[in-house]
Amino acid sequence: MNRWFILPLVLFLAFVGLAGYMLTKPKDEFVESRMIGKPLPEFALPAAAVDRPGLATRDFRDGKPRLLNIWASWCIPCAAEAPQLEMLRRQGADVVSVAIRDRPEDVAGFLAQYGNPYSRIGADNLSVVQLGIGSSGVPETFVIDGQGIIRYQHIGDIRPSDVPTLLEKLQEAAK
Amino acid sequence: MAAELGLAAMWLAAALAALQLVAGAMAMNARADGTSELAPLVRPAAVLQGLLAAFAFLSLIYLFAVTDLSVKLVALNSHSAKPLIFKVAGAWGNHEGSMLLWVTVMSTAGALIALVERRLPEKTMQATLAAQGFVALGFYAFLLFSSNPFERLPTPALEGNGLNPLLQDIGLAFHPPTLYFGYVGLSVAFSFAVGALLTRQVTPDFARAMRPWILGAWIFLTVGITAGSYWAYYELGWGGWWFWDPVENASLMPWLAATALLHSASVLAARDALRTWTIMLGVVAFSMSMVGTFLVRSGILTSVHAFAVDPERGTFILALLAIYIGGALAVFAFRAGTVAEGERFSITSREGALVVNNVMLSAILAIVLVGTLYPLLTEAFDVRVSVGPPYFNPVSAIFFFPMVAVLLVGPLLRWRRDSLARIRPSLVIVGLLLLVGIMVALLLSPIGILPGLGLVFAPALAVASVLPLRGRSLRRLPLATWGMVVAHLGIAVALFGMASESAFSEERLVAVQVGQTAEVGPWKVRLDGIQPVAGPNWTALQGRMFASYQGGREIEIDPQSRSFWVPPQQTTESALVTRWNGQLYAVVGNEAGDGKWQLRLWWKPFVTFIWYGGLLIALGGLLALVGRVIADLKRRHAKGRVAQRRKEAKA
Numbered sequence: 001m002n003r004w005f006i007l008p009l010v011l012f013l014a015f016v017g018l019a020g021y022m023l024t025k026p027k028d029e030f031v032e033s034r035m036i037g038k039p040l041p042e043f044a045l046p047a048a049a050v051d052r053p054g055l056a057t058r059d060f061r062d063g064k065p066r067l068l069n070i071w072a073s074w075c076i077p078c079a080a081e082a083p084q085l086e087m088l089r090r091q092g093a094d095v096v097s098v099a100i101r102d103r104p105e106d107v108a109g110f111l112a113q114y115g116n117p118y119s120r121i122g123a124d125n126l127s128v129v130q131l132g133i134g135s136s137g138v139p140e141t142f143v144i145d146g147q148g149i150i151r152y153q154h155i156g157d158i159r160p161s162d163v164p165t166l167l168e169k170l171q172e173a174a175k
Numbered sequence: 176m177a178a179e180l181g182l183a184a185m186w187l188a189a190a191l192a193a194l195q196l197v198a199g200a201m202a203m204n205a206r207a208d209g210t211s212e213l214a215p216l217v218r219p220a221a222v223l224q225g226l227l228a229a230f231a232f233l234s235l236i237y238l239f240a241v242t243d244l245s246v247k248l249v250a251l252n253s254h255s256a257k258p259l260i261f262k263v264a265g266a267w268g269n270h271e272g273s274m275l276l277w278v279t280v281m282s283t284a285g286a287l288i289a290l291v292e293r294r295l296p297e298k299t300m301q302a303t304l305a306a307q308g309f310v311a312l313g314f315y316a317f318l319l320f321s322s323n324p325f326e327r328l329p330t331p332a333l334e335g336n337g338l339n340p341l342l343q344d345i346g347l348a349f350h351p352p353t354l355y356f357g358y359v360g361l362s363v364a365f366s367f368a369v370g371a372l373l374t375r376q377v378t379p380d381f382a383r384a385m386r387p388w389i390l391g392a393w394i395f396l397t398v399g400i401t402a403g404s405y406w407a408y409y410e411l412g413w414g415g416w417w418f419w420d421p422v423e424n425a426s427l428m429p430w431l432a433a434t435a436l437l438h439s440a441s442v443l444a445a446r447d448a449l450r451t452w453t454i455m456l457g458v459v460a461f462s463m464s465m466v467g468t469f470l471v472r473s474g475i476l477t478s479v480h481a482f483a484v485d486p487e488r489g490t491f492i493l494a495l496l497a498i499y500i501g502g503a504l505a506v507f508a509f510r511a512g513t514v515a516e517g518e519r520f521s522i523t524s525r526e527g528a529l530v531v532n533n534v535m536l537s538a539i540l541a542i543v544l545v546g547t548l549y550p551l552l553t554e555a556f557d558v559r560v561s562v563g564p565p566y567f568n569p570v571s572a573i574f575f576f577p578m579v580a581v582l583l584v585g586p587l588l589r590w591r592r593d594s595l596a597r598i599r600p601s602l603v604i605v606g607l608l609l610l611v612g613i614m615v616a617l618l619l620s621p622i623g624i625l626p627g628l629g630l631v632f633a634p635a636l637a638v639a640s641v642l643p644l645r646g647r648s649l650r651r652l653p654l655a656t657w658g659m660v661v662a663h664l665g666i667a668v669a670l671f672g673m674a675s676e677s678a679f680s681e682e683r684l685v686a687v688q689v690g691q692t693a694e695v696g697p698w699k700v701r702l703d704g705i706q707p708v709a710g711p712n713w714t715a716l717q718g719r720m721f722a723s724y725q726g727g728r729e730i731e732i733d734p735q736s737r738s739f740w741v742p743p744q745q746t747t748e749s750a751l752v753t754r755w756n757g758q759l760y761a762v763v764g765n766e767a768g769d770g771k772w773q774l775r776l777w778w779k780p781f782v783t784f785i786w787y788g789g790l791l792i793a794l795g796g797l798l799a800l801v802g803r804v805i806a807d808l809k810r811r812h813a814k815g816r817v818a819q820r821r822k823e824a825k826a
Binding site: 005006008009012013015016018019020021022023025 | 451455458459462466473475489490493496497501504507509511512548551552554555
């Protein structure tokens, strides 16, 4: 028997092993931001709604951790997570937000229909802030600590089961 | 009723596949002089199994054609409002149906070999059919236990779910089956290889018996890849024709292996050389089609074909893959050493050139395979990478262009031993063409090195591919030789298209108001209006535009951005204007504000040559296949007459 003839079998078994291992691993479809652990980029956004101020980096530097919600009125999962954001606000979280590529009248319509849990809303018409903090879609929610450091990223809409996790991350950020 | 009959046929076919396997295996184990009692059953079992599988598949088509909503598969994948052709195509546009199609084609092929193939020793044939039964059995188990296409719903559905709108396209309805025919043809070659390996009968006859199946598979794969590339080009609206997407690679890898196998089988058939290598390629070609199916279905890699994903079924396919290919490679490891060495040859010979072709093709195959699987490997260590054109293009070119260089002279060489001096006139012609090409490419610069090489080699290859016709009687030339010439010419044509597209394409992304004009290359495109239009199950925004080439006559083009409502999804329908020297490609995008619309325009010189080349390659394969089959039939007829005469003489 020529020893080389066993090589294809060995390579093939390595492939099967790798593929089998990867099949058992839960598939993680999310692209995590590389900005976690880093400070927020510098920005100052104008207000997106008449009754709430805009949002700037310096608003995060008052020592208080916050939730930063990235959303848009044209985004249906954003409407679905509205009750959960309201729940977070009632449990003491300060929720600020950035509205992505939106129109003032649409923002107003959305807030009238689904409620307004936000203390500040910045208008990001070119997705500059969104890209700057490494968010790849709407909705996403970040935990920012009192020094303006990005501590945690939640991708996708917030389900009721995610609320305790986010509150916990906020508490961790306060330490 | 049709569903129950179909299911029953599937069970019976599975039982016959088991019989085929057992009877074939027992025939193998019988002592050299005697035969097993079950051995005569192998061929009839294969024929019957093929008929039953075909019956089951026809039942499924019937259920889809009449939209029988009590069948789960129909309810999930069809809709009563669909045009009939897409209802029928729906039968294989889903996982269960496509697996049934696969096994049907495979057992019909098995039935065909059982009926007509008489060249090989009977034992090798029995081993081959046993291998076929073995492979089919796995797919039957898959169908019967985990994805029964005939499953009824407890209560019939009121209406069906519809078919993925991206797939509601006539070209695409036939794209997957085309690839399946290719994959299955390779499964036949695989069974032949295993059969020959088990009985150690790796002979020129074996190569001749296997060759039509490789050729057939290769033609389907070529057409499938060409059509798939064109589909991605006009339907996805990105203006590209090849993306090195894992699924594209999954169809390219079996093609590369089949191309290598085709050439090495030719050496084995003509010269009784490259025995173990041919067997190895037979196994590799089929493994590549299984690996391809696995990568597409398991969703283990991220790809544009995400609609085909299902991780649980991926596990099943991986298990089948492990059993078939692992088994075959284990047999190879133990048996290949005992296959007697083939004939020897000098490096300057037809065989020598074909060996270079084989090595280069295998190297490209390895490069594509590594590039496709690399993200999987790094992800196991939680590192995410994506491998794209910056890797695939230059690295595969390292082997592609030397292969083309050998292809310039290879077909001119004689078998066994030859000298370059003999073909000096042809070498001079090709050499001069290359020189002219290099000078033209330098004058045209700056163009990239790869498109530049393509533009240099394509014309030389076009001429070199017809040089084997020199000094031969065109009327007496065997069809198979014509096939070779046409296929090699096709490579030159496709290469020219690719090089020209990447060297000379122009792209414009503009926002224009109605009535305004945009320019791209030699074209002027005027936006005349945007209207809503409605189709059978979609609505669209349609741009009405007029395009004129170098100020000539205006041609109306209507690209659309379509929205389907069952299920909801958006697709782009690009508008193309094809001239002999290229294509204008227009896509209409979103409203840009202030009454402006986004338009994306490309001028792609000679881009159509890519697909003309692909079709030429397939046509070459078809000529070779027809030529080989006719030659085989003639030989068999002559043999029959000789035997008849001998019988009469004896009597």
